[in-house]
Amino acid sequence: MDKIIPETLKKVVEEISNLPGYGEKSAQRLAVNVLSMPRGEALNLIKIFMEMLEKVHPCKECGIYTEEEICPVCSDEERDRSSICVVEESFDAFAIERTRKYRGLYHVIGGRLSPLEEITAEDLNIESLIRRVEKYPVKEVILATNPTVEGEATASYIYNLLKNKGITISRIAYGLPFGAVLENADDFTLSKALEHKTPI
């Protein structure tokens, strides 16, 4: 039965389903969607991916994806350097930026603790956060990981590492339903969540 599936298609599905968030079914769907696109469009898509891989990388300071060495937030002199907002992924920071309610800096940890997916603290950019807090005159860290079981666990892990460093640690408030994902929240909800952040 397996012989009927073309080798390259099998390989692509296998590779995609290795990505977090993709199961076999969604990997198959993506592969088939690309295959059924007009050739020119599909090749263009791949070209855009190549360009992204060439140009986009994490900011050296905060980890936000950027085409510069230092991202526009970190290089903006007007930003409040005493505040760091910790997010799971770049798109969470982009969502918060959209609200225009936050004027501090970010730190992207690149995921969340997940025993199920075997993601431990060493896999995340947590050490670099601690280094930043120790090196710069940071007064406040806002933990804006997602309101999921894993996001909460990650926030409390970071809280424990920072609690004796003499800074204010806040958790973003959630009008967001538990289990919601930050990057999908509308601007109003996200603004409120930022406004009503509470010190832990």
Ligand SMILES: [Zn+2]
């Ligand atoms: Zn940056």
